[in-house]
Amino acid sequence: MKRFSLYRVELKRLSRNPLTCLLAGLSALAPLTGHGLLTLTIGDSMSALYLANPMLAGGALGAVFFALMVLFSLDQARRSGIGDLSDAIVNPMRMAAVRLMAVWTVAGLTAAAVFVSYLPYTAWKLDIVFSLSDYTLSVCLLFLPGPIMGALAAAALWQLVQRLDVSLLAVLAALAVSMGTDCRQFFLAQWCVPLVSTLSDAFGSAIVWRTALYSRVVWIGLMGGAWLLSLLCVRQYGRGALGSFFRHARRSALPVLAAVLLCGGGLLWLWQPFSDHSPANWMECLDKEEDRFNEALTLEKTALRVRIKSYLMGTMSGDAAFTIRNSSGRPQELYFELNSGYAVRSVSANGKEIPFEDLRNDMLASRELRCTLPAEEEIELRIHYGGMPKMWNEMESQLNADTISARSVTMTSKTLAPVVAGCVAVPEEAEISLRIDLKDDLVPVGTGTATLLGTSGDGTNSWMVENTGTDRLFLYAGDFITTQLDADDGTSMDFCYSKKYQERLKDGALDLMEKAIQYCSATYGPRSGGEGFKIIQTTAFNFGGFAVSGVSGMGESYFSDENLADPDKGPGSAEILAHEIIHQWWGLGATLTDPEDPCWNDEGITVYTTYRLMCRVMGREYAHRNYVKKWENTMSQLSASFYQRHPDYLNRLPERYQNDVSASAAGANWYDGNALMIYRAAERIGEEPLDDIWAKLYREGGTEMPPYITLGDFLGECGLEKGDVQRG
Known part of the structure; x- marks a missing residue:
C-alpha cells in the first residue's frame, strides 16, 4: 500500500x-x-x-x-x-x-x-x-x-x-x-x-x-x-x-x-546566537578586572553611523569614528568594549588599517578588543562592526536583551557602538552624534536630543541624535508619543509612551501625572536628572523601572488593565499612573528598605504621597474615603484573619497555600500597612513637619544603612517608636 x-x-x-x-x-x-x-x-x-x-x-x-x-x-x-x-x-x-x-x-x-x-x-x-x-x-x-x-x-x-x-x-x-x-x-x-x-x-x-x-x-x-x-x-x-x-x-x-x-x-x-558566555563567577571576575585607563589619551569627539540590516533577523552594522588626542608622542594601547554578538570587521587610524585583537572575554553581554594607536597627536580611529546583539546569560531566564525588530528597537551603550571610556578621558565638552535610519513608524527617544533629518522614499526616516560628555548613547525606538510634563519649577520632563495608549491617557491621566510631578518636586525636591530628564515607557522585558543618564524607564505593564485596576495603588487608573510617576522619587530616586522589617519598602510612601496629592486635587473627604478608610479596612481584616492570629497553623498548610497566604499578607503590609504607619505619624507630628522629614530623607538618605532609608531612620527623625504607628 x-x-x-x-x-x-x-x-x-x-x-x-x-x-x-x-x-x-x-x-x-x-x-x-x-x-x-x-x-x-x-x-x-x-x-x-x-x-x-x-x-x-x-x-x-x-x-x-x-x-x-x-x-x-x-x-x-x-x-x-x-x-x-x-x-x-x-x-x-x-x-x-x-x-x-x-x-x-x-x-x-x-x-x-x-x-x-x-x-x-x-x-x-x-x-x-x-x-x-x-x-x-x-x-x-x-x-x-x-x-x-x-x-x-x-x-x-x-x-x-x-x-x-x-x-x-x-x-x-x-x-x-x-x-x-x-x-x-x-x-x-x-x-x-x-x-x-x-x-x-x-x-x-x-x-x-x-x-x-x-x-x-x-x-x-x-x-x-x-x-x-x-x-x-x-x-x-x-x-x-x-x-x-x-x-x-x-x-x-x-x-x-x-x-x-x-x-x-x-x-x-x-552555536546559539542569543546569549553570551559570561562566566558563572562574573562578580569575582569584575573585582579582578585590570585598570585599562590610559592617561595619555583623551576623547574629543564621537561620530556614529548605524544601519539596520534586517528587522526580521535583528541585525545591524555600524561605523564608529572617534577623535582621540594622544599627548604622549608614543604609540598607545587602547581597549574598547562591544556587545558580544558583534564582530569587528576593520579598525583604522588616520585612514590606515591597524591590527586588532578580540579578547573574547565575554562579560555582561560585552567583550573587549584591543588595538595599538600610532604616536600621532590627533588620531581619527574608525571601527567597522556589526551583527546581532546578544543577551547576558544571567538574564536568559528573563529573555532580557537589547533587541532590533520591526516594532521596536532597543540599543543601549555597547549594543549601539563600541565604547572607549574605560581607557580614555572623556571631558564634559566631548561631543557624540549618531545618525541612524529607522522605519517611518519608529521614533527614537533616549539619551541626547533626536532630530529628524529627512524622509526617504523607501519608508525610512533619517535621524540625528546628539549629546555631550560621553562616548555612549541609550537608544529606544518605537511608536512613541512625547508629552512634556511641567514640574512647575522652571523644568519639565519628557514623557514618552506608546501610541497605543494615547486614548487611554487622554481622560485626565496626563494632567494628574503632571500634578504628581509638581507635588513631588515641591514637597521632596527636584527629581535627579534636572532639565531634559525623560520618562520612557519601555518593553515588558525590562521588568520594572530603571534610571540612567537622565532617562528613567517605566515598564509597560504599569499601563496594563491589571495594574490600572489595582486598588492598592488607587481607586482609578489615572491615580494609579500618578502612583507610578511618584515612584520616580520613591523607588528610583530614593529607596526604602530594612533588613529587620521586610515589609518596609517604597510602596508605603508612594501610596501615602498619592493620598496627599489627591487631598489637594479632589479634596480631603474624597482622599480619606478612598485611601485612609481602605488602609484601615485592609489592616483590620488582616489582623482578624485566622492565620494572622494563629501563625503556627500556617506551617500545616500545603506549600502553595502557605505562599498565597504569606503573599497576601505581605501585599497588605507593603501598600496599606506602611501607608497607614506614615499617616499615623502625620497625625502625631503634623503633615508639614512630616513632609520636611521626608524631604530631608530624600535628599540625604538614611543613616543606619546609607543611602537606604530604614524604618529606624524614619521613626528616629519623627521622634516616635514603632508602637506609636504600628501597622495593625
Whole structure:
C-alpha cells in the first residue's frame, strides 16, 4: 500500500476513535488552565497573562495528551493481538511513521481549533494591545510545539521499549524536569514548549519568537534524529530491538539522516546566537578586572553611523569614528568594549588599517578588543562592526536583551557602538552624534536630543541624535508619543509612551501625572536628572523601572488593565499612573528598605504621597474615603484573619497555600500597612513637619544603612517608636 493511502486510512481511523476525540478535546480545553491554574511566565503584561500563559499551559498539557494518543495508536496492534498479521501486510517501520504523521495532523487541526476558539475572547481581553500576528505566533510557537514534541518523544520511546506505561512515565518525567527551576534558566533546555518570560503589549516580543523558533529547530533536530534511530529498532522478523536495529540499518539511509539531524541540532545548540558566555563567577571576575585607563589619551569627539540590516533577523552594522588626542608622542594601547554578538570587521587610524585583537572575554553581554594607536597627536580611529546583539546569560531566564525588530528597537551603550571610556578621558565638552535610519513608524527617544533629518522614499526616516560628555548613547525606538510634563519649577520632563495608549491617557491621566510631578518636586525636591530628564515607557522585558543618564524607564505593564485596576495603588487608573510617576522619587530616586522589617519598602510612601496629592486635587473627604478608610479596612481584616492570629497553623498548610497566604499578607503590609504607619505619624507630628522629614530623607538618605532609608531612620527623625504607628 502506498504511503499516502496508508496515511489516509490511518487518519480516518484516528478521527473515528472516541479516544482521539477525547484527547484532542482536552488539549483544546487545556489553555483554560493558563488563566490562573498553570502559570508559566513571570511577567504581568496583558499579553503574558491572557495570551502566553494560556498557550503555554495548553502546549504543556497537550504534550501529555498527544503522547497518550500516539502511544495508544502505536500499541493498538499489539493490544489487539494482530501485530504479526499487520506486520506481514505492511512494513512496521512504515506504519509507525504513518501513525506519527496522522497524530501530527490531528495536532495541527487541534491548534487550528484553538486558534479560532480563543481568538474572540483574547482579542476582547487584550483590547487596545491585541495583535493578530502575536496571537498567531503564540498558537504556532507556544501551543502547537507541545503536542508535536510530546507525540515525537513518546513515539521514539515506544519504538525502543514497546511499553506504553514506561514510555508515558518517561515523557512525564522529561516534562517535569524541563519545567523545573534549573532548566527554566536556559531557553534551549525547554524541549516541549519554549521558554517565555513575558510578552510585550506595545513593543513586540521578537526575542521570544526568535528564541522559540530557534529552540524548536534545535529540538526537532535532536529528537527527530533520536526518533529515526528508534525507528530502526521497530521489531521485525522475530528479532528484538538490537537485532532489528542492525538488520534495518544495513539497507537504510535512516542512520545517515539521523546522524545529520543529531549533529545539526547539536551544532545549533553550541552555536546559539542569543546569549553570551559570561562566566558563572562574573562578580569575582569584575573585582579582578585590570585598570585599562590610559592617561595619555583623551576623547574629543564621537561620530556614529548605524544601519539596520534586517528587522526580521535583528541585525545591524555600524561605523564608529572617534577623535582621540594622544599627548604622549608614543604609540598607545587602547581597549574598547562591544556587545558580544558583534564582530569587528576593520579598525583604522588616520585612514590606515591597524591590527586588532578580540579578547573574547565575554562579560555582561560585552567583550573587549584591543588595538595599538600610532604616536600621532590627533588620531581619527574608525571601527567597522556589526551583527546581532546578544543577551547576558544571567538574564536568559528573563529573555532580557537589547533587541532590533520591526516594532521596536532597543540599543543601549555597547549594543549601539563600541565604547572607549574605560581607557580614555572623556571631558564634559566631548561631543557624540549618531545618525541612524529607522522605519517611518519608529521614533527614537533616549539619551541626547533626536532630530529628524529627512524622509526617504523607501519608508525610512533619517535621524540625528546628539549629546555631550560621553562616548555612549541609550537608544529606544518605537511608536512613541512625547508629552512634556511641567514640574512647575522652571523644568519639565519628557514623557514618552506608546501610541497605543494615547486614548487611554487622554481622560485626565496626563494632567494628574503632571500634578504628581509638581507635588513631588515641591514637597521632596527636584527629581535627579534636572532639565531634559525623560520618562520612557519601555518593553515588558525590562521588568520594572530603571534610571540612567537622565532617562528613567517605566515598564509597560504599569499601563496594563491589571495594574490600572489595582486598588492598592488607587481607586482609578489615572491615580494609579500618578502612583507610578511618584515612584520616580520613591523607588528610583530614593529607596526604602530594612533588613529587620521586610515589609518596609517604597510602596508605603508612594501610596501615602498619592493620598496627599489627591487631598489637594479632589479634596480631603474624597482622599480619606478612598485611601485612609481602605488602609484601615485592609489592616483590620488582616489582623482578624485566622492565620494572622494563629501563625503556627500556617506551617500545616500545603506549600502553595502557605505562599498565597504569606503573599497576601505581605501585599497588605507593603501598600496599606506602611501607608497607614506614615499617616499615623502625620497625625502625631503634623503633615508639614512630616513632609520636611521626608524631604530631608530624600535628599540625604538614611543613616543606619546609607543611602537606604530604614524604618529606624524614619521613626528616629519623627521622634516616635514603632508602637506609636504600628501597622495593625
